[in-house]
Every structure is written in structure tokens, then in C-alpha cells.
Amino acid sequence: MDPHMLDGNAVAGLLQEVFAAEMTTAIGRCGNCGATEAIGAVRVFRGAGVVLRCPHCDNALAILVMRGDDIWISLSGVRGLTISRS
Amino acid sequence: MAGTALLGRLTWQLAEVVDVVAETPRVKTVVFDVPGWPGHRPGQHVDVRLTAEDGYQAERSYSVASAPDGTRVELTVERLDDGEVSPYLTDELRTGDRIELRGPVGGYFVWEPSAARPVLLVGGGSGVVPLMAMIRARAAALSDVEMRLLFSSRSWDEVIYRDELERLSGGGLTVVHTLTRSQPPGWTGYARRVDAEMLGDVSPRPEERATIYSCGPTPFVETVAEALVQLGHEPHLIKTERFGPTGG
Numbered sequence: 001m002d003p004h005m006l007d008g009n010a011v012a013g014l015l016q017e018v019f020a021a022e023m024t025t026a027i028g029r030c031g032n033c034g035a036t037e038a039i040g041a042v043r044v045f046r047g048a049g050v051v052l053r054c055p056h057c058d059n060a061l062a063i064l065v066m067r068g069d070d071i072w073i074s075l076s077g078v079r080g081l082t083i084s085r086s
Numbered sequence: 087m088a089g090t091a092l093l094g095r096l097t098w099q100l101a102e103v104v105d106v107v108a109e110t111p112r113v114k115t116v117v118f119d120v121p122g123w124p125g126h127r128p129g130q131h132v133d134v135r136l137t138a139e140d141g142y143q144a145e146r147s148y149s150v151a152s153a154p155d156g157t158r159v160e161l162t163v164e165r166l167d168d169g170e171v172s173p174y175l176t177d178e179l180r181t182g183d184r185i186e187l188r189g190p191v192g193g194y195f196v197w198e199p200s201a202a203r204p205v206l207l208v209g210g211g212s213g214v215v216p217l218m219a220m221i222r223a224r225a226a227a228l229s230d231v232e233m234r235l236l237f238s239s240r241s242w243d244e245v246i247y248r249d250e251l252e253r254l255s256g257g258g259l260t261v262v263h264t265l266t267r268s269q270p271p272g273w274t275g276y277a278r279r280v281d282a283e284m285l286g287d288v289s290p291r292p293e294e295r296a297t298i299y300s301c302g303p304t305p306f307v308e309t310v311a312e313a314l315v316q317l318g319h320e321p322h323l324i325k326t327e328r329f330g331p332t333g334g
Contacts, residue, residue: 005304005328006304006328006329007326007327007328008194009131009147009192009194009195009327009328010131010147010328010329011147012131012147012191012192012193012194013096013131013132013133013145013147013188013189013191014133014145016096016191017095017096020095022191022192022193024191024192024193024194024195025193025194038194039194040192040193040194040195040325040327041194041325041326
């Protein structure tokens with residue numbers, strides 16, 4: 001187990017900045033294994049960018065890279081996201 | 087709900103340091119006044135941003151340590167020697183200084199004082215911080231919900247919030263310490279890392295369906311969560327929050 005690993009709680013602010021919603025309670029479905037998990041419970045690795053990984057199969061769910069005033073996002077590993085509107 | 091009152095743009099704002107309190111040799115609590123603070127839920131975070139003169143910025147997320155209390159927001163920070171942000175927060179900040187902060191954020195690792203179920207809190211080192219916000223909010227709400235804290239520290243001198251935890255104990259709050267590296271003379275409590283046997287001793291029975299919050303370094307949290315599931319606790323009642331060296 002990688003001691004540098006965090007979880008989705010650590011990027012709550014960044015995700016709220018991007019989605020304009022509280023995202024740690026959002027439920028994501030992994031595009032690889034199909035498992036569902038709260039974003040607060042997914043694995044997060046920080047380096048040059050932020051990678052969110054499925055805690056069940058380690059698939060990269062999302063990648064976010066900050067470049068100056070821009071954020072580049074890939075959501076190719078997520079099949080679906082359920083976000084509370086309340 | 088405070089977390090959703092902010093829907094839309096999260097904005098950075100200046101927070102003023104009103105006090106700095108040494109908790110242990112490596113840990114300090116920085117007390118901020120944040121004008122217009124909308125309140126927070128126990129367990130929520132704030133992001134802190136530092137900007138160097140050349141424009142380089144570093145952002146880190148910290149759990150709020152205090153119960154909701156007007157515009158007062160307390161962060162308890164462990165100094166990580168190779169951290170980008172924590173040495174500045176613990177060594178350099180003085181009363182009257184201002185730094186950029188945004189929040190509150192998060193909603194997954196949150197406890198509501200109105201919740202009726204018993205609660206088990208399992209903290210390792212500075213992982214106790216969001217758990218302390220829950221303990222303080224319980225006390226502020228005069229709640230009699232059964233709450234147990236199993237708190238792992240390296241030594242008695244490194245127990246964060248030691249006196250306050252002692253003061254708040256009783257009336258449904260039980261605090262159990264384990265000291266993993268050194269123990270004071272005459273210590274009769276646990277003196278090893280948290281394991282399944284210890285969790286079995288301290289936890290409410292699985293049939294009580296306690297809500298469980300565990301926060302600490304990644305290996306600590308993984309060990310605790312796996313052991314609790316083996317003991318029969320339902321995985322969906324176990325909320326975890328990991329921090330690592332990159333949290334600094």
C-alpha cells in the first residue's frame with residue numbers, strides 16, 4: 001500500500017471548484033469493474049496532477065491537471081456520476 | 087446545510103490569525119477569524135493556499151478542528167519536515183497574519199450532532215483532528231449519543247488535545263488511548279498499534295450498528311477498516327479519511 005495515497009476527501013475543494021457541487025458524496029461508477037463508490041472513498045494520488053483511482057480495481061477514474069489558469073480533466077474511466085442536487 | 091449553501095463558485099478569502107496554540111512538540115492549532123464564514127459541519131475541510139513572491143502556489147486541505155462557532159475556525163496542523171505548507175503554518179504564522187483559505191468543503195466524512203446512532207471514532211496521530219470536531223460538536227449540542235474514541239499516539243507527550251479529551255470524557259463519551267512507542271511509568275493502557283483485538287474490545291457490538299469514522303495515515307486506516315469488517319461491522323457504516331506525507 002502506497003503511503004502517498006490519499007482519498008477523495010483531500011480533493012473536495014478542487015472537485016467543488018470544477019463541478020460547482022459537493023462531490024465527496026457523489027457516487028461514481030467505475031468504467032472498468034462497474035463498482036460504485038462515493039468519491040470521498042476513492043483513492044487519490046497527487047503528483048503533477050491529481051489521479052482518482054477505483055478502490056476495487058485501481059482503474060484511473062479521473063485525472064485533473066492544473067495548468068496556469070486552466071484545469072485539464074479526463075473522466076474517461078468513469079461510466080457515470082450521481083450528484084446530489086439538494 | 088452549510089456544505090450546499092456554497093453551491094457555485096468556491097472563493098478564496100483572507101483569514102486572519104487570532105491565536106496560535108502549541109498542542110504537542112510537532113502540532114499547533116492556528117485559530118482564524120474568517121469574515122462571513124457560513125459555518126461548517128464536523129469533519130469538513132478547508133483548503134489553504136500559499137503564494138510565493140514568484141507566483142508559485144501550494145494548496146493543501148486541512149480538517150477543521152473546532153465545532154461551529156461564528157467566524158472562528160481552528161485548524162490543527164502537524165509539522166511535516168518535508169512539507170510545502172505545514173512548516174509555514176506551524177513555524178511562521180503569527181497573530182495578525184493573513185492567509186488565503188476557502189471552504190468549508192466535503193460532505194462524506196461528516197457527522198451530524200442530530201444523528202442518534204452510537205459512534206466509534208478511531209484516530210491515528212493528527213488524524214484525530216476531524217474526530218475532535220465531532221467530539222466538540224457533540225459537547226456543544228449537549229448530545230448524549232454514545233461516542234467512543236480509540237486514539238493511537240506515539241507517546242503520552244504526543245497525545246493531541248489530551249487535557250480537553252480528559253475533561254470532555256464521561257456522560258456517554260469514552261476515550262481510550264494506545265501509546266505505540268513509549269509509555270509513562272505505571273501506564274496500564276494499551277501499548278501497541280491498533281489491531282483487531284483492540285478494536286473488538288473498544289467497539290460497540292456490530293448489532294448496535296454504530297457509525298464509524300477512522301482517520302489517520304493510509305496504512306492505519308486500511309488496517310482499521312479491514313479489521314472492523316472482519317469483526318462484523320457493515321462496510322457502509324465505516325467512513326475513512328486518509329492522509330499521507332503529501333498532505334503537508
